[in-house]
Amino acid sequence: MTDERELPERSRIVQQVVAEAGIDSRVRELPDSTRTAAEAAAALGCEVGAIASSLLFIADGEPLLVMTSGAHRVDTEILAGQVGADAVGMATAKQVREVTGQAIGGVAPVGHPAPIRTVVDEALAGYETVWAAAGTPHTVMPLTFDQLVALTGGRQVRVAAPAVG
Secondary structure, eight states: OOOGGGSOHHHHHHHHHHHHTTOOOOOEEOSSOOSSHHHHHHHHTSOGGGEEEEEEEEETTEEEEEEEETTSOOOHHHHHHHHTOSOEEEOOHHHHHHHHSSOTTOOOSSOOSSOOOEEEEGGGGGOSSEEEEOSSTTEEEEEOHHHHHHHHTOEEEOOSOOOOO
16 A cells, blocks of 8 residues: 555545545556556456546536546536536546546545535446546556545536447
């Protein structure tokens, strides 16, 4: 286990927010990149669907953080309907850094300069443990679905069409 003092600054901030929320989860630093859901799943030895990918969208001009299962892509039309927005599009890398204070591939569900409206993909509820980035592309933290929802204050929504098959 990584000593908290050895974590990168952004991950220490995330760990502090998690602890202050009363959630028992420890940020872990991994030697391999967890920038993509597939990389994170390989590094952790879990299903890609258990990776809670943090994606920043702009919904009607306002930031919207979507915690989505790594097993599928967000359908912006479905997402717009779920959040009552007319227009939803991916944020640019610059917008991600400005809004979250973190780089793409390492965006945590919390620890941002200001609160971000957040929704949580209902597909993540199917996993006992979900893994979220913790501020850098090399740090992650385990959470339950309920902990993720509580931590983010997020609303559970559907962000993609149901899998066929």
